[in-house]
Amino acid sequence: MLTTRWTPFLTYFVLFSFNPLHLGGFASHSSFFKRLSPHSSRSSLLTFLPALRLLTFVFILTLLQPAPILITPGPPQTVQTLHPIVGVHTRLTDEVEEWKIQRTLQLVREMGAGWIVEFFPWAYYHAEDGGIAWEHPDLVVNHAQAQGLKIIARLGLTPGWARPKDTPLNYLDETAYDDFAVFAAAFAERYQGKVDYLIIGNEPNLNYEWGYRLTTPQDYVSLLEMVYPAVKAANPEMMVLGGALAPTLEPAGSPWGLNDLEYLAGMYELGAAAYFDGLAAHSYGLTFPPDFEPAPDVLNFRRIELLRQVMESYGDSHKSIYITETGWNDHPRWTQAVRPGQRIQYTLDALDFAEANWPYVEVVGIWAFRLPAPTKSHMDYYTLVTPEFVAKPIYAELKAYTGN
């Protein structure tokens, strides 16, 4: 690297340093090249010979630097697991180095998780002129595919050109729904056969997820109406997942959001059923064990059953649920956390419970497999592997659970 950067300068100095007459020429490229021309005197050319030899030496030195690390996806792998329901939400969005992407996905496969949920931010890739930078999503998708992982892609975040000035990154209003649909369709088309599931948006029942714009189910249904046909036209095999609602008890009129059960019912009332093929769901256990009874005024793992009741009441029970975020937290100070041992046991029990009781659930995706960097907050205590790739005991327990 160093050699490459300094080669032109070294060459320049080397050439001149061997002929005192030319030292002053550093400021004059024209005189330098003039001296190298066929009209130059023989003696002048001779004075350059040592310098040319050195130039050759420097050139060879540049060739001696190590080649960039070559990372290939490698031969296709297969996930070995006793529990195909196990999945994880990876967080490779902000992971720059390719080897870290590959290593993360290897660890997912070795743990026996067959699914990943990954976030692909629209804002990161899509330029105003229509160009889409596919390099990073290509890395993630190709490495995941090489590890034999099924991918649920989550799309979100609005590019600056598609939202009003001075609005936050997650601001989205109806003027940009068609642009979002263009990106979602392009994504579906590009990854045909590699990505089979697409989540439109994230936790749309929270105003935060719309850039603090007060939101109603109508906003989200309008978005689905625009995106669903575009994706299906581009890739008819793509399963479009709606929902991914935040578990919350916020009442109607709250400045923060709306109760997920009410929001889902509102979506159905507005005809959303025609615009998604499966329901993505978030289901955190907080301090409750996984078999704790569900209730409308309690947030726990089995809230999934209440979402299912809403689906059934609107005649949508033929669709599956995909749990794309779940888990327990073992931060020593957070009031919604449990002890590390409880976290492990609850997680394993939750997987057993889902397998035994929820035939309509395809995947239980644990949030989060690994973060690219520590957040130094309770979020670090949701992960299975540290940013430095140290597997936590919960990782080993899950690996044993899947028979690896």
Next chain:
Amino acid sequence: MFRSFILKLFGLICLGLLFASCQSEPESWQRIEATGILRVGLDPTYPPFEAANNEGVLGLDVDLAKAITADLGLESEFVLFGYDGLYDALGTEQVDVLISGMVVVPERTRDFAFSEPYFNAGQILVTGGDTAGIQQMSDLNGRILAVELGAQGHVEATTWSRRLANLIVIPYNTPDEALTAVLNHEADAALVDSISGRLFLMNEPGLVRGETAVSVEPFAIVTRKEDELLLEKINESLDNLQASGQLEQIISKWLGP
């Protein structure tokens, strides 16, 4: 003429820069000194460091805050927040300091400053009184080590088991169960966080705490970064409390000797 004007202009700019550099940011210490009150932010859900009951707040950090303010000739005013809101409360000047079992986090030092640590909450080894020769992790080859399942001690022990071929690590569901295993001679030592370990030892004097902590997790007092004078006063006060033995008395009161 023009040259003289340029020189004068240059001189004025230099003077301006000099004044700007001399003028410090608003410092909380003047206000604290004037009012005589230090506003302390804490999350009262972390006994024995801080807890709340009908009579107010109590705990190791509460006693420490009172000792520091007494040393500085001030009074404490405790303001309660959830743990996640503590830094925001300090950043928005709702309090002057945080004394709430706050771990030193280098990533926070852009906006906040940490005092000298007053307690190490890292992992400690606890052994039975009759377990001779175990002073540190490297003494555990061929021994049985109890840990809390999934906790930081478990991670540390797993790392050590790669270095010590004959170290046997047995996880238990809670730190107390791991320590009880030592008491019952099921394990030679337990690796637990120092708070759990010391609390257990208060009632089980038969066990022995290792002299040196296995890992470091320093608790410190947090101030806003610009409050340099306040931080200096707090550090001086901590030094005084340490020198007088009062700091150790406070820690021993809540966590045992």
